[in-house]
Amino acid sequence: MSSKEMVDLCLQHSLFSWSATGKIDPIPVARAEGVYLYSPEGQRWLDWNSQLMSVNIGHGHPHVVEAIAAQAKSLVFAYPGMATEVRARLSKRLAELCPGDLNTFFYTLGGAEANENAIKAARQYSGRHKILARYRSYHGATHGGISLTGDPRRWPNEPGMNGVVRVMDPHPYEYSFGSNDEEVVKNNLTYLEEVIQYENPKNIAAMFIETVTGTNGILPPPKGYLKGLKALLEKYGILLVCDEVMAGWGRTGKRFAFEHGDIVPDIVTMAKGLTSSYMPLGVMGVSDKIANHFRENVFSGGLTYNAHPMCLSAAMAVIDVLESEKLIENSARMGEVMQGHMVQMKEKHRSVLTHRNIGLFGAIELRKNAKGERLVPYAGAHPVIGKLNKFFRDNGLFTVISQSLVMCNPPLCITEQQMNEGFEIIDRGLSLVDEVFEG
Numbered sequence: 077m078s079s080k081e082m083v084d085l086c087l088q089h090s091l092f093s094w095s096a097t098g099k100i101d102p103i104p105v106a107r108a109e110g111v112y113l114y115s116p117e118g119q120r121w122l123d124w125n126s127q128l129m130s131v132n133i134g135h136g137h138p139h140v141v142e143a144i145a146a147q148a149k150s151l152v153f154a155y156p157g158m159a160t161e162v163r164a165r166l167s168k169r170l171a172e173l174c175p176g177d178l179n180t181f182f183y184t185l186g187g188a189e190a191n192e193n194a195i196k197a198a199r200q201y202s203g204r205h206k207i208l209a210r211y212r213s214y215h216g217a218t219h220g221g222i223s224l225t226g227d228p229r230r231w232p233n234e235p236g237m238n239g240v241v242r243v244m245d246p247h248p249y250e251y252s253f254g255s256n257d258e259e260v261v262k263n264n265l266t267y268l269e270e271v272i273q274y275e276n277p278k279n280i281a282a283m284f285i286e287t288v289t290g291t292n293g294i295l296p297p298p299k300g301y302l303k304g305l306k307a308l309l310e311k312y313g314i315l316l317v318c319d320e321v322m323a324g325w326g327r328t329g330k331r332f333a334f335e336h337g338d339i340v341p342d343i344v345t346m347a348k349g350l351t352s353s354y355m356p357l358g359v360m361g362v363s364d365k366i367a368n369h370f371r372e373n374v375f376s377g378g379l380t381y382n383a384h385p386m387c388l389s390a391a392m393a394v395i396d397v398l399e400s401e402k403l404i405e406n407s408a409r410m411g412e413v414m415q416g417h418m419v420q421m422k423e424k425h426r427s428v429l430t431h432r433n434i435g436l437f438g439a440i441e442l443r444k445n446a447k448g449e450r451l452v453p454y455a456g457a458h459p460v461i462g463k464l465n466k467f468f469r470d471n472g473l474f475t476v477i478s479q480s481l482v483m484c485n486p487p488l489c490i491t492e493q494q495m496n497e498g499f500e501i502i503d504r505g506l507s508l509v510d511e512v513f514e515g
């Protein structure tokens with residue numbers, strides 16, 4: 077099928093997410109390999125966002141493709157009440173790889189469903205119903221997930237789930253809790269404790285955080301925040317749920333982002349990188365106290381495709397690749413290379429406000445003037461973003477530009493040479509934004 081036929085039929089007969097389908101122009105992709113995507117006619121793009129920060133091992137890895145095919149030949153599906161070999165093996169392996177006493181796992185088809193089930197588990201375990209979540213966050217598009225979400229994707233889906241109390245992040249969009257990490261953490265947690273008092277701690281089941289905030293800014297937590305937060309929540313018997321759907325499985329240079337803060341949450345949710353998107357899979361991992369509760373009490377939650385063997389086989393094979401090819405180590409090492417390039421971008425381009433990265437989880441933030449105002453106001457738009465998107469596409473780079481952020485999240489298998497290639501295109505693209513800098 078040609079690119080044109082592919083695009084026309086997709087637009088005619090399918091709806092695209094988060095967009096008005098009549099107003100978009102999707103990239104036609106026929107195949108993908110390593111860090112590159114290809115159109116039917118052979119046009120090539122460097123995948124600078126690992127699709128949705130998810131294809132962590134890179135595209136088309138034969139080990140994973142073969143594992144999925146082998147699983148298909150032996151057992152495609154078993155209903156969730158059955159035991160299977162792949163479920164047994166993956167669950168044991170996850171228990172070995174997850175720190176602390178995160179030893180028990182519930183399987184879904186994606187990140188939102190993992191969070192949805194974490195809401196259920198936290199409420200059923202604690203007997204409390206309120207959930208704390210932060211404004212600069214995305215937790216998925218299902219009813220509970222979008223209700224926890226702080227960003228504007230929530231607005232058209234309101235009113236959402238009852239019982240969500242949203243609080244400020246340690247890094248709010250405009251306001252600051254202080255001028256250094258220690259002050260920020262102290263002030264943010266003091267404010268949070270006051271909110272907990274107002275809401276009645278005995279009614280609060282859990283707090284959900286993205287351990288490193290993803291689409292809302294690529295924001296690693298300030299030093300000491302995770303430890304302080306965990307201790308504060310523990311004081312009131314509130315569970316900490318770390319949403320590692322985007323940040324987990326090597327993206328930050330460690331297997332889990334919470335390992336940077338030296339904590340273990342009560343519940344972790346994961347998806348994306350765990351199968352590198354080769355198959356749809358989400359996981360809720362729970363600590364022993366919660367698992368033991370559900371050994372005695374019914375867990376009221378389920379899906380037809382819970383623990384789907386095909387999806388679990390992909391996860392097993394992706395973990396093999398992450399380990400045998402040392403991709404988490406490569407993420408940490410190439411993160412330093414990325415930072416070097418970003419420093420150069422800031423020196424060279426007046427439109428660069430700032431840049432951040434932790435491992436291969438990064439973004440360049442753009443400004444419109446010397447006062448440091450962001451190029452795109454919160455939930456707003458700027459005409460140069462369309463031009464920049466087109467420039468990247470025409471010049472062989474696929475990425476997402478989210479508000480003022482140029483996302484930099486390539487697959488963890490990226491080489492130094494491919495990193496140079498990406499930043500060479502970004503460098504030329506940023507000149508377009510420099511032209512509209514207001515001074």
Ligand SMILES: Cc1ncc(COP(=O)(O)O)c(C=O)c1O
Binds near residue numbers: 187214322
């Ligand atoms: C942090 C986070 N949580 C949850 C989700 C939802 O995952 P899914 O789209 O697989 O349902 C996402 C997706 O981008 C995410 O980034």
